[in-house]
Every structure is written in C-alpha cells, then in structure tokens.
Amino acid sequence: MLSVTQLSKKYADKTVLDDVSFNIAPGEIVALLGANGSGKTTTINSICQLIEYDAGDIQFGGQSIQSNRQYLSQIGAVLGGSRNINWRLTASQNAEYFAALRGHSGKAVKHNIAQLQQRLGLDKYAKLEVLKLSTGNKQKAALLSALAYSPKLLLLDEPTLGLDLDTVQELQDIIGQQSSDSGQAFLITSHDMSFIDKICQKVIVIDQGKVIFSGTIDALKNTLYSYKLRAQLANSVDEVELEKNLHDLCAGRYQLQFEQNVLRVDYETPEQVMPLLSWLHTQNICPTELSITPLQMEDAFRSLTQAAKQEEKS
C-alpha cells in the first residue's frame, strides 16, 4: 500500500534522511523508532506532503504521491508537536470537519464517530469544546479525528502521550481491531516501547536519517539477547576471582559486565545462567538483589542505536 523508496532530505548541509526505504502492507502495524532528531517526523511529514523531499519516491497504492493528491483522503494523521484539531470545536465537530475535509461524510461517518467517541470515553464530554478538556482527552479527540473516516493508512506520532493506562489499553484494542477488521495500516512513532511491543508487527529503526533496522519485532529481539540477569553482590566478593570463574560458567552467546559489585549478564536461553547461579551458591555468595527479566523493546532499541553509533565511531 505504502512504499517509501530511497527517500533523502537535506536542510542546508545537514542530512536528515538518507536513502530511507520501507513498505507498509494493508493491515500492517509498523513502528518507526529513533531518537529525537533521527528523521522520524521528517519521514511522516514527507508522507503527508508537508515537506518536499530532495530525492527518492513515495508511492501510495502503486502511484507516486507527487502526481496524485487523492491519496490524502485515505490518510489519517496525529502529528507530534501539533494540536492537530480546532480547540474551539467539540471532539465530534472536529471529527466531522476533518472527515469532510478529506472527502468523507454521511451517516456511516457519523455512526463511526459516535462509536469511537464512546470507546475513547469522550462521550461524557460530548458538549464540551476541546479547549475545556484535559490533556489526555485532547489527545483522544485528536485520535478521534484521525480515525473518524476509517482511512487506509494512519500516521500516529506519539499517540499515547498524556494518556492514562486504561486509555492506552483501549487504544491498543482499537488499533488492533481496525487493523484486523478493516485492513487499516498504521505507522506509529512512540517512546512508549511496551505499547510498540504489544501492537506492532514490524519495526523500522532510524538513526541519523538512516534505516539501521527493518523487520519484525521478534527479529529485532533475536539480533540481541533475550534475557538479562542483574545481581547485587556483597562487598566482600573478590572481583578478579569472580570474573575468572564467570567466563567458564556461562555457555553460549552472552555479554557480561561486573561493575561496583553489580553483576549484569545478557544472554539468550534461560538455562545458560544455571551454572552461574549454582556456582554463586556453592561459593556462598549471596546476592542482596537478584532479578532475571526478559529483554524489553526499549533495551533492544537502545542496544541497536548504541551499536550503530559504536560502528560509526570505529
């Protein structure tokens, strides 16, 4: 449905997008990740034709967007750093206005708005102008406007900003349902990694304008470690002796760090650390704190961008 090919953009001498390519199929939920200033917003703005890119092409439904504005009737966007809607109107008035602006009106749209309004918990504030709503509800009203006319592609820049946990959960459900039932595709940027982890099937990681990873969330996690162990050891532990033994105890692929009596091991399979734990027991080394956690998206993303930076330095 959406195909971004070798997209490049420079502001003066600074390259903000360098050969960015990716595809989004109908019904796919894709995360666009990257640090601040990495090029995420420029990518989204290019898709919305809010900026002119220097090179490359963006195709929607097999047609270049340069020669066809009609695709914008099938785009819904919640843009970061923007209010997105008219605060002088109510949430549903906004939704109707922006739906009509993109060529959608009638009973089906109104019905959809009423349903979404209820699901987002905005029906209680139906008569209030957006400026009188709380920050979270303002964000929900912006989402309502983007979802109102069931566009084929939704671009959501930080959609969970200011939302409470229940609403984030509701948003997850809505996105999942819209994607599976209506075949709507989503391109989402967010710093809320658990949100991304739960709903996205594909991840594109951008760093300094370049795509450094593109694939499934599982593939992203598989390029890294699956678990991390963290143990706070007593001060009396002999560091040299410990490090010497640790390398003999851990099998397979792993990464080990021992600093200020905190032992950190990133590894792939649960059984890998059993000899280590057994050795700690036989040596009577008792951790004051011990945790084993599966790798989170956030850690995976951080490791990936750090690795890219280290690679660039070397």
Next chain:
Amino acid sequence: MSWLLLFKNELKLQYFDMRQYWFETVLSLVVICGLFVGLFYGIKSFAYEGQEGQSLDGLMFGFLLWTFATTAYSSITKTVIDDTQKGYIEQLFIAPKSFTKLLFVKVIVDIASGFMFLILVTYLVMWLTGNWLDIHFLKFFAALLLAAPSLVGLGLIVSGFALVFKRVDTLGQMLTLALMALVALEGLPFGPITLLPFTPGVSLARDWVLNGSPLQMYDVAIVTLNSALYLFVGSAIFKHFEQVAKRKNLIGQY
C-alpha cells in the same frame, strides 16, 4: 471530493464557531457599530452646514466599504495566521484539495457571511444615527464581489509571508489601516491610483450605488483587470512561499 462538501463543511464550521462563541459574535457587532457611531458624531460636529448630509453619507458608505474590505482581506490571513497559532494548519494541508483551493472556499464563505453581517451593520448604524441611506444592496454586493479578488490577492501575499516568517502582525496591522486609505481614494477614471488594489472597485460602487450614475462597461473592465492582476500576483507569491515552507519544513512550525 466535491466542492459542495467543502463549502458545506466551511459553512458548518463558521456556524459552530458563531453559535458556540455567540458572545464574541455579538461583541464584534457592538464594537464595529460603536466605532462607527463615534466616528459619525465626530464628523458631524466638524461638518459644514449644508455639506453635512453629503459628508455623512460618504462617511457611512466608506465605512461599509472598509468593513467589507477588512472581512475579505482578513478571511485569508486569518486562516493562515490564526490556524497556525491554533496549531492545526498542518491538518488543513493534508487534504485531497490543495490548501490554496481550501483558502478560496473559506474566502467565499467568509464573504457570503460578511455580506449578511454588513446588512445587519448597515441597518443598525442607520438606525443608531438616524442617517438613512438609500442603498441597493444587490448592486452594492455586485460591485464589491467584482472588486473583492484584489483584496484576496493582498491577503494571499501577507499569508505567504506569514507561512515562512510567521510573525507578520505589524504588516497585517499596517494593511488594515491602509485599507482605510484605499476606500477613500478614487480609482476611476483611470490614473495611477487605479493601479492600487480595490480602488477602482470603490469608485465603481460609489458612483453606481451611492450616486446613482449609470454603469460604464469600461469601468467594469478596469475593476475586473485590477482584481485579476492582484489575485494572480497574490496566488503566485503565496504558491512560492508555500514551496519555500515545504522545502524548509516550516509549515506549522510556529
């Protein structure tokens, strides 16, 4: 996407805004009438005996022209400047019809509602001042419609600057004041003044509607050319600044 839907949408937006912020709507009516009544009695106290009637009719007519000119000019700048400040101008660009087309729809809707506002203001100020003008509104609006594109062009120039430079308040305020001068000037018969925006339209309205002179096709042609010229130049300048804003990622970056 149909134009009709776009018009209906903008009309609805204006209706919601006026209904929900009725106090603001009423207040603007009170302020504009109050301003005129103040001016009216100020001029009346200075006018010569015998010339008074003529001066006051001219003043009232000039005031109506200025009210219309401000509406037509600011309908464009309001969208670009206000909607940028309100933070959703980007969303107006994400539409199958281009932003310039949307602006034209907004202008037409604003001018249509401006006409109704003008009729209300006219009767209110005539009633308040007791100075009754014999205005043929159909002729009056026809003359204004013919001249309005020049003001739209002027608005597009200022909006183009606003899109890139953001803070153009001073330029906007200066132009609002300049409109007062423009509605006082005589743009007909053809002379250097004719080249200024809106001036031939003002003269046409004054001669044809207020003084009851017959309509000259030559004058109509001049007004049409003045409108076309400013609309063309305004559109070209706005398009240029829109491209600059898109190249430099400035849309909405207030």
